[in-house]
Amino acid sequence: MKKFSQWVSSIAEAGREFLPRRNRQDKKQTLSSLCHELCTSKGEAMGTAIAHEVVKAYQALNDTEQLEFFNMLYREFSPEPKQILECAEAFKQNTTMETYRALYHAVEAPRHRLFSRINMAPKGTATLIKMRLQLLSLLDKQPHLAGIDYDLKHLMISWFNRGFLTLEKISWRTPAQTLEKLIAYEAVHEMSGWDDLRRRLADDRRCFAFFHPALDDEPLIFVEVALVKGMAGNVQELLADPDTDDVAAANGNGNGNGHHSEFDTAIFYSISNCQEGLRGISFGNFLIKQVVLELRSEFPQLKQFATLSPIPGFRRWLKQEIDNPESPLLEGEEREHLQLLDTPNWHDDPTCCELLQPLLTRLCAHYLYTAKKGQKPLDPVARFHLGNGARIARLNWLGDTSANGLRQSCGLLVNYGYELKHVEENHEAFVNEGQINIAPEFQKLLK
Structure with missing residues (x-):
């Protein structure tokens, strides 16, 4: 996955040589003008370099400036109603590919192109996810920005479809940087530290996560699985350390700790979404179904697949x-x-x-x-x-x-x-x- 981000960075670096001359002529260039320039640039290297400048400029904004940025997107990068109506009337009068194409481009907000170009930059995808997270926090008091969220979510559904995701098994050999993120992102049953994580990666446990190539080692979602005999019904027993806890140990009460040949049930006891900026974009259905296939391949004797789920409401x-x-x-x-x-x-x-x-x-x-x-x-x-x-x-x-x-x-x-x-x-x-x-x-x- 790092090869992808390194490739994007190399393109951005190649375009940087064209930027200093332009910047010396216009040192007061605003984020707004950078965004407009990004939408009109044609060269890949130059476009990626400008996108990188947009990312750096956005990351430097404080909360007030972020709101100003979103309002700028609303004012300057929204579709033009008059143009939409004119193109719709032309399409109604003469239904051709040309009038259809004109209507399609009129309806599509200019910020679609802007977001797609920002996505080309190193850290561009991660920045857009954070951008949407910040935008979501504003919508209650700034409902006019909902169209921007709609556009971002629409693009992200496409960018994060199943074909771009990779499923990885998490183990104690997984890089520490990723393991630390699992501890931080656990949303169902909090982990107090490395000892808790070690238990959840034990021999009678499995953990799988979805990753995206543009996010390096940043997980999107992960699921924790316990291999047990019979249906599990108590999460404290399930998470107990078998070396220090003698509650229902390995006797068929559904808390695991047995030999592989004894397992007949896989219990999905925790599913955690890691990226709040991807709220509303579902990965869990794909994750569970693919993990079931992985587990059946590794443990053909498994007869049951079930969750041990909270009832939050x-x-x-x-x-x-x-x-x-x-x-x-x-x-x-x-x-x-x-x-x-x-x-x-x-x-x-x-x-x-x-x-x-x-x-x-x-x-x-x-x-x-x-x-x-x-x-x-x-x-x-x-x-x-x-x-x-x-x-x-x-x-x-x-x-x-x-x-x-x-x-x-x-x-x-x-x-x-x-x-x-x-x-x-x-x-x-x-x-x-x-x-x-x-x-x-x-x-x-x-x-």
């Missing part, structure tokens, strides 16, 4: 139901029981758990299966896996008793099962009809 949804006196899901006594959730360390109290377990598992099953955002599940993780063709397999009581697990889902975790022969069928039913496939064990919770 459950506690928030539950609060809304509690606050709604008309909620048909709760009766008076149940509301009283739910007040136990405010008791410190309630999950360590057998009496509290006895009262809460049947109630919370029923409500959580209802949340996952019936709570909607439009036509799709309200829970974002459910939307992702069900859209990939998984089914809801099982709810796990106190599957995550970390502070975050208790805060977001009352400690509940869910297994989404990937039954390979039904994945495409489930995907089509979900996308076209909103149908959710569920296992019989989960079905019982809905009654």
Whole structure:
């Protein structure tokens, strides 16, 4: 991957010899004029060198100057409505390739060309990702900039399609620079340092990541996998160090640590997107399906592929139901029981758990299966896996008793099962009809 960035840098360096003379004549050249010049330059070396100057100039901007830059893009690099209407009328009157081409170019924002040219520069792709991240943070208060985000996202979907991505297995032999990024980017189950990472790269674990050639050793997304016997239901057991923790060790309770021949299940327990500037561009569906192929090749005996997933929206949804006196899901006594959730360390109290377990598992099953955002599940993780063709397999009581697990889902975790022969069928039913496939064990919770 570094060869690609080195090649781009060599082109930029070749064009730099043309820049000093021009800059001496115009030392006050603005970022705006650089952008306009970049859009009109024809030579590859010169264009790449100017793109490099744009990247350096943008990276030097403070927050106020970044907003000014985005407003400049809005004013000076938006499509011209009058030209669009004229070209549309010409196309309507005379439908030819020439009028179609004119309409196409009129509709396409000039900033499309600008972003594509910036992408030619060394670090250009990374700069555009950071640019979009900064832009996303402004949209609530600057909604007129949404068109710029639309254009950037449209281009990035093309630049980061599956054909350009490489899947790499992460191991203890992976360069330390990349391993450090895995620790930093872990978004589901935080790693406290190198010891945690070493456990997650142990012999009964696998980690895979997608990379893009323009980003060197910067991962886009990575998935952590545990090889276990039977379905895993508790993430603390799954992450436990087998040398210091004797909880359910290697006895078929789904926490791994066994011999390769004993593994029959692959558990995807953490999927982390690494680039916030690529928000809304999905890699996870490709990643899971390709990792399944890799694991089946390495371990033909694997019979099950499933996740051990968080339920990030459950506690928030539950609060809304509690606050709604008309909620048909709760009766008076149940509301009283739910007040136990405010008791410190309630999950360590057998009496509290006895009262809460049947109630919370029923409500959580209802949340996952019936709570909607439009036509799709309200829970974002459910939307992702069900859209990939998984089914809801099982709810796990106190599957995550970390502070975050208790805060977001009352400690509940869910297994989404990937039954390979039904994945495409489930995907089509979900996308076209909103149908959710569920296992019989989960079905019982809905009654």
